[in-house]
Amino acid sequence: MLRAAAAADAGDRRVGDRVVGMSATTANMYRMVSIAEAQETVLKAISPLPVMSIGLMDAMGYILGKNVIAREPLPPFPASIKDGYAVVSSDGIGDYDVAFEALAGTAAGHLKAGTVAYITTGAPLPHGADAVVQIENTEKLPPGPEGQQRVRIVKPAKGPRDDVRALGSDIAAGEVVLAAGSLIGAAEIGLLATVGRATVKVRRKALVAVLSTGDELVEPDQDALGPGQIRDANRFMLAAAARSAGCNVVDLGIARDDPAQVEAKFQEALSTGVEVLLTSGGVSVGDRDFIKPILERQGTVHFGKVRMKPGKPLTFATINATASRSSSGQLVVFGLPGNPVSSIVTFNLVVLPALRAMAGWPEPRLRRVHARTQTDIKLDPERPEYHRVSLHWHRTGESAGELAAASTGGQISSRLLSMRSANALLELPAAQGVLPAGSIVSALLIDDLGSMPVPEGIPMIVPAL
């Protein structure tokens, strides 16, 4: 809570003194911004972090910092696509001596017309040969008079290049195989290995600190709750969410509702070189806000109130970190609301895009899809609402191929169960009345749909010709 000393610090930005036993803070002076403006403000205030080198095996989930160009062609030689015989295609069907074996990992031999070479998949095509006949189109013959292996070509090559991968046909020398800004997944790791990048240049990810504030909070491992106490959930949830985004997380613990204690935690974040600080609790739209005065003293508060439900008290500030070890030269602070649903929803909508932008994502925002509502939903007349839903796929009937959005139930911002198995947030407009079941609305994906059921046997629909 805000004690007298801190209130005095807030100085002449104070706007009132209505609260019994409390001094007012500056919370009320903040204009309520739209969620779009909030997102834009955040993305403008931050920059991508520096590029660093990382071992290939650890590059998963990072954004490539520089174009990667293939130095050599792939395959680096004309290669057989099949197990079979390398031939001169114009030789056609007939019985041939097998001159030699062309095996993977060996140099290409020299084939004379009128003979063939046994060849394995991926092996270099011998010089002189121009096609491969797969083994299924041949018959082994008894050895020749000098003991040489012989084979009958039953079905000839279709022509030059049959069953041959041309030099550079998969990747041309000089080709950009991965552009700066690419998100590195397993296939990209494979590509990088293929072109010989054992280390790669990627954007760093932010070092994130989490801090919970509140006199009522205790650690989850505290067995019995005292009077008025609840367990801290936000710190663990936000740390997990930040780690999911690939960030390392510094745990600053719980601060009491005491500005001096909170300020000490801020100093700890600054001296640790943290780039992003997530606080939860201590911001409000009323007069009990003691986070904003600290932020105003130490840096710039860019917004302190957002027209969204849940999440109205969301606060965003930057602190120039001359005294800090942060590589970005500033500490970015998100003051998240204390209600757990508000804190994880604002994390997804505003913090996650910021972490992605710092990590170099060209498009850091959440992915948006269409979904059809399954039940009537009461709208909020004043604020756009982010209604938590579980998406699944309609399989049959008129709605086949659509995403169906099932509400996760009561949406009060203290009820974390509304986030359980939620994989999307419906973007509901501020409006009077009820949105009827069956409406199509946009939804923001907040997980990888891993919890979505798997519909069996989706029927294929081919358009009439």
Place this chain on the structure above:
Amino acid sequence: MLRAAAAADAGDRRVGDRVVGMSATTANMYRMVSIAEAQETVLKAISPLPVMSIGLMDAMGYILGKNVIAREPLPPFPASIKDGYAVVSSDGIGDYDVAFEALAGTAAGHLKAGTVAYITTGAPLPHGADAVVQIENTEKLPPGPEGQQRVRIVKPAKGPRDDVRALGSDIAAGEVVLAAGSLIGAAEIGLLATVGRATVKVRRKALVAVLSTGDELVEPDQDALGPGQIRDANRFMLAAAARSAGCNVVDLGIARDDPAQVEAKFQEALSTGVEVLLTSGGVSVGDRDFIKPILERQGTVHFGKVRMKPGKPLTFATINATASRSSSGQLVVFGLPGNPVSSIVTFNLVVLPALRAMAGWPEPRLRRVHARTQTDIKLDPERPEYHRVSLHWHRTGESAGELAAASTGGQISSRLLSMRSANALLELPAAQGVLPAGSIVSALLIDDLGSMPVPEGIPMIVPAL
């Protein structure tokens, strides 16, 4: 390659001797199974791994091993939803003495009718009070004759329980907040913290080893390629994919095409306690297969050929690991094809569901959605094809709300670029001819759609009433 010694080992399971200079292996004796049968065979042969305890902060991405039940209600006391005044709702509007402050983290006081208490969001409602009037509906008055704080209630509480969260209204005592089988994400971490689980019981994940085979392979950090050489991509790609699934990975390196060397690697996997071994290369549908004979000697080969494109040579075996330290008592071996696209596609379709099943996923298969094709696609007459596509969302026009599937280009199984930015595999049936653009087909998601573009401003469609 298969040397004489190994061929002799294959013994009387040998089915032919057609290849010049080679002894045949058992590859041809395997019945070609469907992909559905392959998946079912794998899921039948494996079991979920044991349950273990893990710290809350590390539980992300695991499957909960036991139901988690709330011991206490949440909130554990009737709590204020707003900053304002705790009142006896029947007192109505009027001027009141502020008897005391009810702050978060303190025990509930006792309120007498005819007085009010200042209260903060989340603080326990005083005994005797039954509602909260938010501060916006009050006016501060000058202090009373004895210096007591006074307030005017301008707009009364709507009745008992107004702006009060009842005890247990978010979570009831005894409620199952998370069921066994739940995938733990950030919200679930928050729920676990809320109900006081600092450690949780989750299913272990498999320890996975990766091994590449092939005389042509060199490490990615080898600068110049010798004749016939290419760089190993599969091991890095498969390791990254397994780590993405949360598994720890043992790197067994590259084995030459030499059964003795491969067998030594198998022994290393067994003695390390590895549960899943992924080999790539060395399996084929022809006669150059030297992985299957080793698997046949050491365990049971469940299938050795799958009707799918790419990935036909996919092989699956189990080795009873009495001599192994594997907790599951067996080593599960997937012999993946050497072509990089084949290896990552078969990983997604068959290995990933197996890793998920071992980790306890109730539904381990890939998620299936509908998508509309953007180009004509030639079908394979003999094998169902998994065509790599990049999904994006149609925003406007007749197709608004549909997923559009853009082919990633040439689908030859050596061309890893066809996996770059692919986020789904179309399930194309084996059939003659061409599937026309505009067809709706089912697609399996292989990433989190993080690479999908974000369509702006999807229009809302409300059904006519």
